[in-house]
Amino acid sequence: MSTTETTESKTTDEPGGPADSVALYDVDHPAPVIEPPRKRTAKTPKASRGNFEMQTWLFMRLSGIVLVVLVLGHLLIQLVLDGGVSKIGFAFVAGRWASPFWQVWDLLMLWLAMLHGANGLRTVINDYAERDNTRFWLKMLLYAATVFTVLLGTLVIFTFDPNIR
Amino acid sequence: MSTATLEKNDSGSPSGAADSGAAHLITVTFRIRRFNPEVSDEARWQDFTLEIDPKERVLDALHQIKWELDGTLTFRRSCAHGICGSDAMRINGRNRLACKTLIKDIGPEKPITVEPIKGLTVLKDLVVDMEPFFQAYRDVMPFLVTTGNEPTRERLQSPEDRERFDDTTKCILCAACTSSCPVFWNDGQYFGPAAIVNAHRFIFDSRDEAGEQRLEILNDKDGVWRCRTTFNCTDACPRGIEVTKAIQEVKRALITRRF
Numbered sequence: 208m209s210t211t212e213t214t215e216s217k218t219t220d221e222p223g224g225p226a227d228s229v230a231l232y233d234v235d236h237p238a239p240v241i242e243p244p245r246k247r248t249a250k251t252p253k254a255s256r257g258n259f260e261m262q263t264w265l266f267m268r269l270s271g272i273v274l275v276v277l278v279l280g281h282l283l284i285q286l287v288l289d290g291g292v293s294k295i296g297f298a299f300v301a302g303r304w305a306s307p308f309w310q311v312w313d314l315l316m317l318w319l320a321m322l323h324g325a326n327g328l329r330t331v332i333n334d335y336a337e338r339d340n341t342r343f344w345l346k347m348l349l350y351a352a353t354v355f356t357v358l359l360g361t362l363v364i365f366t367f368d369p370n371i372r
Numbered sequence: 373m374s375t376a377t378l379e380k381n382d383s384g385s386p387s388g389a390a391d392s393g394a395a396h397l398i399t400v401t402f403r404i405r406r407f408n409p410e411v412s413d414e415a416r417w418q419d420f421t422l423e424i425d426p427k428e429r430v431l432d433a434l435h436q437i438k439w440e441l442d443g444t445l446t447f448r449r450s451c452a453h454g455i456c457g458s459d460a461m462r463i464n465g466r467n468r469l470a471c472k473t474l475i476k477d478i479g480p481e482k483p484i485t486v487e488p489i490k491g492l493t494v495l496k497d498l499v500v501d502m503e504p505f506f507q508a509y510r511d512v513m514p515f516l517v518t519t520g521n522e523p524t525r526e527r528l529q530s531p532e533d534r535e536r537f538d539d540t541t542k543c544i545l546c547a548a549c550t551s552s553c554p555v556f557w558n559d560g561q562y563f564g565p566a567a568i569v570n571a572h573r574f575i576f577d578s579r580d581e582a583g584e585q586r587l588e589i590l591n592d593k594d595g596v597w598r599c600r601t602t603f604n605c606t607d608a609c610p611r612g613i614e615v616t617k618a619i620q621e622v623k624r625a626l627i628t629r630r631f
């Protein structure tokens with residue numbers, strides 16, 4: 208039967224022994240394999256107790272449902288109704304935040320979106336950061352940014368002064 | 373090829389007989405990921421072009437390569453009939469059993485790529501270290517746990533109770549699902565779909581009494597909550613198990629048992 212064997216042009220070595228270069232590895236000195244990630248070692252963390260991951264999982268779903276109303280309502284009011292974006296100005300913001308209803312709406316939206324987004328990014332970091340150190344510092348950066356934004360936003364909503372000049 | 377018989381040689385021209393015997397064969401290139409730690413720490417692609425019946429399976433092609441072209445090609449297979457779970461590999465970018473994948477079904481006009489499954493340490497060519505996979509499997513206690521005296525006869529169960537976990541009894545521990553999961557690829561700490569499937573098989577078994585314990589194990593930070601519902605596992609499972617649904621049922625059980 209007619210069978211042909213072709214290797215990629217850049218690899219000239221036959222399996223079993225490289226043709227030209229000096230052999231770095233052989234039967235007695237095989238290349239190191241990458242450690243199996245789930246192998247139990249002294250450094251392996253203990254199984255976690257508590258329901259934190261379950262609670263954050265539930266929070267993502269519940270906050271998502273509330274955010275559908277808050278965010279879509281927000282976008283509708285800000286961008287569509289009553290002349291769209293062109294109406295937005297200092298006076299428009301001042302007028303809305305005069306009402307406790309919109310203050311609560313925006314406060315709730317701020318907290319839920321920030322915690323929801325921060326937790327979402329936490330899972331993204333957990334899923335993609337490969338080294339423990341990278342993971343730790345990315346999360347610290349995330350938490351710092353989240354606390355800063357939530358506190359600043361809350362401060363603005365409560366201390367907003369319509370007579371500022 | 374096959375040894376021609378005397379009668380055939382007498383009755384027709386030998387070349388004509390060989391032609392008709394080979395008419396159903398097509399030329400297929402297999403691009404295989406090779407790794408041999410005794411030669412190099414780098415994996416590389418190697419092409420093998422062969423004449424093969426498109427109704428044969430990828431496993432038959434691997435056999436043909438190993439037996440006729442390159443005896444160093446290393447892969448696992450045992451039953452060759454889709455039941456032992458030893459030949460899961462990444463074929464044309466998807467996890468499949470080589471013994472259940474027909475060549476004609478996966479576009480033999482283009483080179484067919486064959487790689488080891490991802491997320492586990494490659495030992496040689498298509499052979500990976502399955503230990504982390506089985507470690508997660510053992511962690512969920514995949515055996516019947518009961519209390520009290522052993523009955524003197526079978527533990528009976530209604531057809532409905534048996535039906536409840538029927539889907540997850542079909543698992544053959546091939547690791548196609550776990551090694552298709554992007555969450556597992558990253559750090560390998562996630563229990564993985566296969567461990568959850570096999571926990572599901574006992575959690576929802578009316579005869580078993582350690583469901584609560586297994587749920588607690590999967591409530592771990594690397595348990596079911598790391599699942600991002602990408603459905604890669606369901607797509608990969610050669611047994612057609614609804615893997616993502618099983619994971620979702622375990623999540624639901626964890627939530628409803630407390631609230």
Ligand code: HEM
Binds near residue numbers: 278331
């Ligand atoms: C409009 C209503 C929204 C709904 C219904 C919703 C729903 C969800 C759900 C259920 C998840 C979890 C996915 C998973 O566990 O696999 C999620 C993840 C996420 N959400 Fe939202 N969300 C909404 C709005 C937002 C907003 C406003 C932000 C940004 C502040 C945001 C940022 C994120 C991020 C970063 C993730 C993580 C992505 C991932 O896990 O793949 N979401 N969302």
Ligand code: SF4
Binds near residue numbers: 544546550565610
């Ligand atoms: S659930 Fe399916 S893909 Fe996963 S190990 Fe079992 S048989 Fe293989």
Ligand code: FES
Binds near residue numbers: 449453454458460
């Ligand atoms: S060789 Fe047994 S499942 Fe493929």
